[in-house]
Amino acid sequence: xxxxxxxxxxxxxxxxxxxxxxxxxxxxxxxxxxxxxxxxxxxxxxxxxxxxxxxxxxxxxxxxxxxxxxxxxxxxxxxxxxxxxxxxxxxxxxxxxxxxxxxxxxxxxxxxxxxxxxxxxxxxxxxxxxxxxxxxxxxxxxxxxxxxxxxxxxxxxxxxxxxxxxxxxxxxxxxxxxxxxxxxxxxxxxxxxxxxxxxxxxxxx
Amino acid sequence: xxxxxxxxxxxxxxxxxxxxxxxxxxxxxxxxxxxxxxxxxxxxxxxxxxxxxxxxxxxxxxxxxxxxxxxxxxxxxxxxxxxxxxxxxxxxxxxxxxxxxxxxxxxxxxxxxxxxxxxxxxxxxxxxxxxxxxxxxxxxxxxxxxxxxxxxxxxxxxxxxxxxxxxxxxxxxxxxxxxxxxxxxxxxxxxxxxxxxxxxxxxxx
DNA sequence: AAATAGTTTAACTATTTAGTTACATTTGAC
DNA sequence: GTCAAATGTAACTAAATAGTTAAACTATTT
Numbered sequence: 123x124x125x126x127x128x129x130x131x132x133x134x135x136x137x138x139x140x141x142x143x144x145x146x147x148x149x150x151x152x153x154x155x156x157x158x159x160x161x162x163x164x165x166x167x168x169x170x171x172x173x174x175x176x177x178x179x180x181x182x183x184x185x186x187x188x189x190x191x192x193x194x195x196x197x198x199x200x201x202x203x204x205x206x207x208x209x210x211x212x213x214x215x216x217x218x219x220x221x222x223x224x225x226x227x228x229x230x231x232x233x234x235x236x237x238x239x240x241x242x243x244x245x246x247x248x249x250x251x252x253x254x255x256x257x258x259x260x261x262x263x264x265x266x267x268x269x270x271x272x273x274x275x276x277x278x279x280x281x282x283x284x285x286x287x288x289x290x291x292x293x294x295x296x297x298x299x300x301x302x303x304x305x306x307x308x309x310x311x312x313x314x315x316x317x318x319x320x321x322x323x324x325x326x327x
Numbered sequence: 328x329x330x331x332x333x334x335x336x337x338x339x340x341x342x343x344x345x346x347x348x349x350x351x352x353x354x355x356x357x358x359x360x361x362x363x364x365x366x367x368x369x370x371x372x373x374x375x376x377x378x379x380x381x382x383x384x385x386x387x388x389x390x391x392x393x394x395x396x397x398x399x400x401x402x403x404x405x406x407x408x409x410x411x412x413x414x415x416x417x418x419x420x421x422x423x424x425x426x427x428x429x430x431x432x433x434x435x436x437x438x439x440x441x442x443x444x445x446x447x448x449x450x451x452x453x454x455x456x457x458x459x460x461x462x463x464x465x466x467x468x469x470x471x472x473x474x475x476x477x478x479x480x481x482x483x484x485x486x487x488x489x490x491x492x493x494x495x496x497x498x499x500x501x502x503x504x505x506x507x508x509x510x511x512x513x514x515x516x517x518x519x520x521x522x523x524x525x526x527x528x529x530x531x532x
Numbered sequence: 533a534a535a536t537a538g539t540t541t542a543a544c545t546a547t548t549t550a551g552t553t554a555c556a557t558t559t560g561a562c
Numbered sequence: 563g564t565c566a567a568a569t570g571t572a573a574c575t576a577a578a579t580a581g582t583t584a585a586a587c588t589a590t591t592t
Binding site for chain 3: 568571578580582
Binding site for chain 2: 147148149150151152153228229230232233235236237238239240247271273274276277278280281283284285286287288289291292294295298299306307311312315316318319320322323324325
């Protein structure tokens with residue numbers, strides 16, 4: 123059942139997984155057509171079906187792996203930080219970095235939430251819940267130490283992942299429009315702004 | 328070209344527009360199938376094609392109307408408020424209310440941003456830019472009066488619309504999971520939390 | 533009431549797309 | 563070398579789906 127990380131994938135299978143993750147993020151589950159995927163990764167369609175049962179199963183493997191990768195990275199780094207303040211900053215920083223490096227993740231997240239998780243594999247959803255639990259623990263710790271105000275953890279979570287997801291995924295659109303003379307914030311600037319805004323929002327007094 | 332609001336739509340056309348807006352928001356452009364739409368609104372498929380050229384045109388009309396409705400509501404209410412503080416609160420409150428009443432809007436917004444605006448009609452996109460300009464003006468005013476700190480308007484915008492969009496569209500998923508004993512914040516609570524967080528984030532000391 | 537324009541309907545067409553099959557070729561382990 | 567697993571190829575099926583057509587129906591006008 124859980125063929126996600128256990129089995130070793132060969133070169134072809136990995137190529138398929140990579141391209142499929144990109145294409146699913148770009149076009150969504152319904153918008154992705156298997157012939158196009160085969161073309162993109164220079165692999166015959168039959169090869170895809172040789173390695174993966176069907177489109178839904180391929181989607182599940184891709185998305186589970188994608189979300190786990192980012193969640194693992196965030197959580198392992200947060201665990202290394204010691205103060206609540208540092209943990210919070212690390213959470214924001216690592217999520218932003220992970221989401222930027224794997225842009226397919228915020229794109230899929232937004233699409234899946236918009237679709238009420240219609241195609242969202244349960245393991246992928248669980249990775250998002252791990253992240254929420256991690257943030258909750260940070261907020262609780264900071265609150266108990268008298269550092270942070272009492273805030274709603276879910277809305278705080280949405281503020282962080284929402285603003286960063288919007289920022290990262292809207293980048294191509296913003297660059298395409300380019301009506302403004304003002305500079306678009308870069309990722310590092312965006313991380314700085316979010317960090318700073320959230321930090322101010324949480325700080326006691 | 329701009330048949331969006333000018334022409335009067337008859338009963339059937341309106342029924343189609345309503346159902347199509349719902350269905351597009353629920354399933355996305357690719358996920359929406361015209362036969363299903365015809366069934367849903369109890370209208371023959373040929374009627375849809377009689378009133379609207381094709382699927383893309385129908386999508387454009389629906390989405391332009393949807394986004395304009397919400398943007399108009401927000402901006403007209405913001406204009407009525409007088410202080411920068413009141414304008415900011417009104418912006419958040421009215422966006423949240425509008426997005427909640429027209430849940431199709433945040434859902435479509437998220438999907439379209441994720442897809443880099445592939446199907447997003449330009450007029451609908453412009454409505455989002457109107458909202459951003461409105462917020463920018465509020466922040467500038469508050470900053471000049473010494474009320475608000477200097478913040479990045481784009482990221483602040485994403486924090487507001489991102490967190491609220493995530494909250495509103497994820498509601499069905501959250502209710503379906505219901506693992507937590509803790510109560511899910513209601514819309515009014517969510518608005519309060521976002522207002523309060525943003526307010527704190529912006530306040531000068 | 534006859535004529536006309538606007539609207540709806542069921543049945544149809546053409547295309548796209550997921551998934552399959554049979555077979556040829558390559559690769560890697562032994 | 564030999565064998566089995568992996569990969570490539572092209573043609574195929576079956577279903578789904580966007581869009582069309584011609585006839586029927588319904589107002590509206592004259």
